[in-house]
Amino acid sequence: MADEVGLNSLTLAALAERLGVKQPSLYKHLDSLADLHRSVSMLAKRELGEAIARAAVGRSGPDAIFAMSHAYRNWAILHPGRYGVSQKPAAPGDVEDEASMMTAIQTIADVLTAYHLDGDDSVDAIRAFRSLLHGFISLETSGGFALQADIDRSFDRLIQGFTVALNQWAEPFDHAESRN
Template identity: 40%
Template structure:
């Protein structure tokens, strides 16, 4: 049912999700859906978990075996493609809030961040730089993806060229940072080791 809901929101938009519409698409009566989910919010949350896992997989698969600019380009393209091909589930993933330590959205979101962190590994950033870089990547690529999806780029210049320019600019900025020194090893207790 989660897959069907995800396909539905990709088609009609996340804000149009309803139990009635999903039931109609599945050819069942609406009350039968409540055997699988508690309510529409529960369904939306399950779609968000699915979306974050799929996005993590897409970025991971695209960047596997790559480093530096190659990983950046591949990861950025994977995210852009995911947003274009799955706009409803991407919106669900961004709208969802983690409800606690047992929420499956927590590890799913962590997988997305781990994919981006691995992608940035080739830039040898220190921990503070890495956090800033992750926020910058998410903000820039999310913004570009949403603006493109909404048809907001009206100037008669190739959007693909603009995307390449943005990614090249990010790469140049990351390479211009002073290379980080090796990070201290962490012991099992989380304190710096000698």
């Protein structure tokens, strides 16, 4: 239902109507609207993580990066209402919500080991990967690609560029120098 109407329009009244029950009966399963939204968010994070984990199985290097990227993009396009909330951080101290995103993060980190990345280099690469995917998907789903060119080709070129960059990611990097 979140994919149909968007999370902001997903209310307890709308859910009760969809389920054919009275709204008060939902409180046997949910504490509040915020609890419903949190549950949808955690489900979305787990599903997205499982999608990219399935795509990465048995693959490594650029093949795994491409497979994860396509799985991520396909999931986001098929689940527009849940995709947005899959990107929201957990509330401070919400261990259960933090854990819901770990399959995705750990899968990406595992794939990046083929590029000999660890520590801050790995964190930087994970952030870059998620950022480029989210940016592309956000533009695509909002109609931001109006130029007459194949969007799939553009996506593949973006991912190809990222894999090329990953081959040089572990080289020494002077953070202070890059800000001047």
